[in-house]
Amino acid sequence: MEALISEVKNDLKNNDPAAAVARVKEQSNQQRNTPLNIAITGESGSGKSTFVNAFRGISDEDDGAAPTNIVEASKEPIPYFHPDYPNVNVWDLPGIGTTKFPANEYLKHIGFEKFDFFIIISDTRFRENDVKLAQEIQKMKKKFYFVRSKIDNDIRAAGRKKDFNEKTTLDIIRKSCDQDLLKQGISSPRIFLVSSFELHLYDFSRLYETLGKDLPEHKRDALLFATSNINLEIIKKKKEAFQSKIKYYASLSACVAAIPLPGVSTAFDVALMAITARDYVHGFGLDKSSLQRLSARTRVPYRDMLAVTMSPLVAGEITEEVMLKMLPQLAGITALMAIEEAVRLIPIIGIIASAGLSGIAIYNVLNYFLDTLAKDAQSVFERSLTGP
Ligand SMILES: Nc1nc2c(ncn2[C@@H]2O[C@H](COP(=O)(O)OP(=O)(O)OP(=O)(O)O)[C@@H](O)[C@H]2O)c(=O)[nH]1
Ligand SMILES: [Mg+2]
Numbered sequence: 001m002e003a004l005i006s007e008v009k010n011d012l013k014n015n016d017p018a019a020a021v022a023r024v025k026e027q028s029n030q031q032r033n034t035p036l037n038i039a040i041t042g043e044s045g046s047g048k049s050t051f052v053n054a055f056r057g058i059s060d061e062d063d064g065a066a067p068t069n070i071v072e073a074s075k076e077p078i079p080y081f082h083p084d085y086p087n088v089n090v091w092d093l094p095g096i097g098t099t100k101f102p103a104n105e106y107l108k109h110i111g112f113e114k115f116d117f118f119i120i121i122s123d124t125r126f127r128e129n130d131v132k133l134a135q136e137i138q139k140m141k142k143k144f145y146f147v148r149s150k151i152d153n154d155i156r157a158a159g160r161k162k163d164f165n166e167k168t169t170l171d172i173i174r175k176s177c178d179q180d181l182l183k184q185g186i187s188s189p190r191i192f193l194v195s196s197f198e199l200h201l202y203d204f205s206r207l208y209e210t211l212g213k214d215l216p217e218h219k220r221d222a223l224l225f226a227t228s229n230i231n232l233e234i235i236k237k238k239k240e241a242f243q244s245k246i247k248y249y250a251s252l253s254a255c256v257a258a259i260p261l262p263g264v265s266t267a268f269d270v271a272l273m274a275i276t277a278r279d280y281v282h283g284f285g286l287d288k289s290s291l292q293r294l295s296a297r298t299r300v301p302y303r304d305m306l307a308v309t310m311s312p313l314v315a316g317e318i319t320e321e322v323m324l325k326m327l328p329q330l331a332g333i334t335a336l337m338a339i340e341e342a343v344r345l346i347p348i349i350g351i352i353a354s355a356g357l358s359g360i361a362i363y364n365v366l367n368y369f370l371d372t373l374a375k376d377a378q379s380v381f382e383r384s385l386t387g388p
Contacts, residue, residue: 001248008252017256017264021271024252028275033087034222036215037079037114041093042121043129047149047196051121052080052092054196057228057285059297066092075099077110083289084282088226091115096129103129103136112137116219117211118144126177131184143214145190148177151202152195170202199230200385208234225283228294229381238283239374242276246366249276254359269362273323277313277369284377288315291380298384308383309376313369330365 004027011020038055040048049066053059060068066080075098079089096106118137120130126146137144151173158169170193181189190210192203208227212220221241229235249272256268281287285294286309295302306315316322 001245005248005252005255009255012255012259015259017259017268020252020256021268024249024272025275028279031221031279032085032225034218035087036089036219036222036226037116038088038090039077039093039110039112039115039118040091040121041110041118041133042095042147042149043127044095044098046095046121046123048095048121049092050196051119051147051149051194052090054199055090055227056080056082057230057290057297058293062293062296082226084287085222085226088222096133103132106133107136107140112140112142115142116215118142119147120144121147121149123148123150125180126184128184131181131186134186134189145192145207145210146177146181147207148173148191148193150195151193152197155195205231205233212237228290229285229377232378232381235284235374235377235381238377239370242280242283242370243367246363246370249366250359250363253362257359270320270323270327272362273365273369274318274320276366277323278318280369280373281313281318284373286311286314286373286376286380291315294380294384299388300384300386301388305380305383308379310379311369311372311376313373314376330368331361 004023007023008020011017011023040052040055042048049068050060052066053062053068058065060066064080064083066078075094077094078092080092081087081089091110093110096103099106099109101109118133120126120134122130126148130146134144134146151170154173155166155169158164158166173193174191177191178189181191192207192210194202194204194207208230212223215223224234224237224241227234229238253265253269253272257265259265282290285291291305291314292302294300295305309315312326
């Protein structure tokens with residue numbers, strides 16, 4: 001971000017505000033194009049394809065879904081990408097047992113180098129193939145995580161017993177996986193209990209946290225934004241990631257305001273608003289196609305999803321013209337914020353007072369967009385949980 005600001009300053013010195021806008025756009029595109037490759041592997045029928053779909057927030061019946069419940073669906077790795085983040089691929093791999101390869105050849109066959117990490121899924125105990133694969137992955141200095149799938153089934157079965165307690169049941173399964181793996185030579189394995197039908201329950205959040213921590217920072221954002229809003233924590237994280245960039249955009253706007261050319265500052269601000277608003281709407285899955293996919297998966301009618309949102313940016317086209325039209329309304333909303341914020345922000349944005357006003361206005365507008373869209377994402381998420 002700091003590099004971007006100095007480049008933009010340079011463009012402005014050369015009286016080229018169009019180049020400055022192009023640079024900001026390019027930076028937003030680059031973020032959307034960070035490659036991340038996630039390998040999902042495990043024995044036949046363990047729930048790989050279902051997990052791939054759930055992770056991407058689509059239903060098994062969706063057009064772009066990985067086919068599920070087909071015996072030995074495929075012998076070749078198949079990448080599935082997020083439409084807004086085409087370089088984030090979740091790979092549905094063939095089970096090692098179905099390929100007849102030993103673990104090291106299996107890894108070569110699937111092209112292990114490209115994967116950022118491996119998720120090894122089992123719906124029962126982790127067996128020899130899972131363990132051999134994990135050991136081979138470790139040799140290749142790649143990361144792996146064990147997912148014990150279909151936990152909803154275990155909970156349902158345990159629920160029939162008199163003294164049922166969910167936490168105790170989960171602890172018992174976790175411990176037994178742990179011991180199985182230990183017996184086969186894997187010490188302190190990382191095991192997560194997951195139901196692909198209910199990713200907001202059990203260990204999925206913990207798995208997600210762990211993946212994020214293990215990834216380098218730029219990949220962490222790629223993972224975050226390509227993940228659908230599985231829980232409120234993810235929405236909060238997306239908001240924080242967006243928030244951390246607003247002060248830079250504000251200072252860009254202030255730099256542009258400092259050049260004495262009529263109209264340039266507004267044009268730049270409007271372009272900046274459109275770029276970031278689009279990032280927010282897509283990042284939160286509030287664009288039309290994401291909402292349609294969510295509606296297909298949860299069977300909550302599309303218009304019911306829309307009905308719980310407040311921002312006019314949701315599911316709409318976000319162009320510079322739309323932003324221009326919104327300016328008078330935004331000026332009203334953000335003027336109230338401006339006075340008290342101004343004093344606090346000038347040292348952060350670090351500019352002289354006259355140019356500071358533009359920076360502060362943008363700061364307020366972007367925060368306003370972000371706040372309302374994050375709230376809308378939360379409302380849509382909550383609505384989607386309640387079903388049709
Ligand atoms: N209850 C429950 N069933 C699941 C879950 N995940 C998968 N299943 C079911 O398990 C069956 C197999 O799931 P798939 O996702 O097709 O398994 P796979 O590992 O891709 O199988 P192959 O492609 O044949 O190797 C399907 O009937 C799924 O609906 C889950 O979390 N809970
Ligand atoms: Mg499959």
